[in-house]
Amino acid sequence: MGYFKEQEIPYQFALANAFTICDAYHCSMHTGTDANRSFHLTGTNGAVPTSTAFVNNEWDWIDGDPQNVDVGYTWKTYAERLEEAGVNWICYQNMPDEWGDNMLGAFRTFKKANIASGYPVSSGGAPNSPYNKAAQPLPYKAYDATTDNAKNPLYKGIANTLPGNKPEEFLDAFKNDIKTGKLPQAAAASLKKTMVFMDRAHVYHSL
Structure with a gap:
């Protein structure tokens, strides 16, 4: 592997020295993207207690197909633990x-919640372009906490919680939750210690 010394590209080195904040960033394990996302959302890649550890990328999209509800991972996620503890949470996504x-779309509990909602969704690569044709027509129904959460609390982990067809519309629901004081309890309880960061159409709360 080749590299440049500072005297060869001084401007780039100056930028990195002044602004880089992830120079000591470490992933959970040196393997596929999904395994590291699993650590973020569950604390493991399945090594304990299921003995089904994974290191590659599979089942990583929400497909909305009822035939696939028994395909996927089975260990408990942080979202389920928060729900059991009575802590409000949500996954913001378009x-x-x-x-x-x-x-979360790789876990059977969330696949079943998706189908049980009556408004199953499917991941896609662009607005109104799902990978798989789910049972509800486009545009997808916007998640409504007042009606959807009581009967199916895990649905908010994979539902259309940031509805909209344009990027400038995606954060409207998130901004409204802030204005009305409805941010999830896990974030709202310690906002000064909370980092809110985005990954394309996702908004995560890191406590």
Whole structure:
């Protein structure tokens, strides 16, 4: 592997020295993207207790197909633990412009919640371009916490919680939750210690 010394590209080195904040960034494991996302959302890639550790990228998109609800991972996610503890949470995302970045879609509990909602969604690579034809027509129904959460609390992990057809519309629901004081309890309880960061159409809260 080749590299440049500082005297060869001084301007780039000056920028890196002044602004780089991830020079000591480390992933959970040196392997596929999905395995690291699984650590972010579950704390493991399955090595304990299921003995089904994975290191590659598979089942990483929300497909909305009822035939696939029994295909996927089975260990418990942080979202499920928060739900059991009575802590409010949500995954902000635009569907179907989700690209398969949300690893919750790889877990059977969330696949079943998707179908049970009556408004199943599918990931896609662009607005209104799902990878798989789900059982509801486009545009997808916007997630409504007042009606959807009570009967199917895990649905908010994969639902269309940031509805809209244009990028400038994607954050409207998030901004409204801030204005009305409805941010998830896990974030709102310690906002000064909370980092909000985005991955394309996702908004995560890192406590």
